[in-house]
Amino acid sequence: DGGITQSPKYLFRKEGQNVTLSCEQNLNHDAMYWYRQDPGQGLRLIYYSQIVNDFQKGDIAEGYSVSREKKESFPLTVTSAQKNPTAFYLCASSMRTGGVNIQYFGAGTRLSVL
Amino acid sequence: EDQVTQSPEALRLQEGESSSLNCSYTVSGLRGLFWYRQDPGKGPEFLFTLYSAGEEKEKERLKATLTKKESFLHITAPKPEDSATYLCAVQELGGAQKLVFGQGTRLTINP
Numbered sequence: 698d699g700g701i702t703q704s705p706k707y708l709f710r711k712e713g714q715n716v717t718l719s720c721e722q723n724l725n726h727d728a729m730y731w732y733r734q735d736p737g738q739g740l741r742l743i744y745y746s747q748i749v750n751d752f753q754k755g756d757i758a759e760g761y762s763v764s765r766e767k768k769e770s771f772p773l774t775v776t777s778a779q780k781n782p783t784a785f786y787l788c789a790s791s792m793r794t795g796g797v798n799i800q801y802f803g804a805g806t807r808l809s810v811l
Numbered sequence: 812e813d814q815v816t817q818s819p820e821a822l823r824l825q826e827g828e829s830s831s832l833n834c835s836y837t838v839s840g841l842r843g844l845f846w847y848r849q850d851p852g853k854g855p856e857f858l859f860t861l862y863s864a865g866e867e868k869e870k871e872r873l874k875a876t877l878t879k880k881e882s883f884l885h886i887t888a889p890k891p892e893d894s895a896t897y898l899c900a901v902q903e904l905g906g907a908q909k910l911v912f913g914q915g916t917r918l919t920i921n922p
Contacts, residue, residue, distance in 0.1 A: 701854075703854075728908060730909070732912075737820075737914065738914050738915075739815070739817075739898060739900075739912035739913050739914040739915055740855075740898070740900075740910075740912040741912075742909055742910075745908075745909055747908065755909065785852075787854050787855070789854075791908065796842070797842055797843040797860055797862065797902065798842075798843070798902055798908040798910075799845070799857055799860060800845075800857075800910060801857060802847075802854035802855045802856075803854050804853055804854050805852070805853065805854050807852075
């Protein structure tokens with residue numbers, strides 16, 4: 698069954714701690730994305746990757762880091778430099794084409810600070 | 812800078828009461844406009860892509876339309892299961908393949 702799997706569903710971070718959110722896709726998509734969603738707000742782009750071993754900063758990249766070592770995987774690390782990490786994090790993927798880019802989303806990870 | 816504004820922020824309807832959600836956008840050139848549905852605590856689910864002014868797409872009780880400056884999501888005779896947040900997003904021509912999202916409209920259908 699093809700799709701995007703995010704884990705864990707819930708995550709708690711202690712002060713000064715780095716945490717990593719997992720995102721795996723088996724859709725054979727080239728591009729992958731990370732978004733942050735705060736209550737009552739739309740999705741804001743953190744990082745995106747259009748090909749393995751390459752990624753670009755989105756609109757709110759400060760305090761986050763990513764890697765793209767495999768096509769299927771795009772983990773997001775929330776570092777201690779991110780002072781307000783509590784949010785709903787969404788991973789998406791899309792086929793990299795020259796035209797319109799439909800993004801498909803995982804079920805999300807809710808991160809809270811202890 | 813690309814901007815997407817959705818209105819209203821929240822809408823409460825009775826079952827069977829038709830209405831429309833609005834998405835206004837500002838981009839230098841539109842590659843595509845997207846509508847998604849998001850249920851509480853879940854990821855957005857893709858509904859439609861619109862490419863050019865005058866285009867319309869339908870799915871069950873939903874119909875999306877597009878002009879040069881805005882898109883409407885029309886909901887005809889809604890049912891309680893249509894309750895969700897509806898998100899609009901745009902992709903710009905020539906830029907990286909990323910989407911700019913509006914803040915969403917939270918729709919509640921009362922039985």
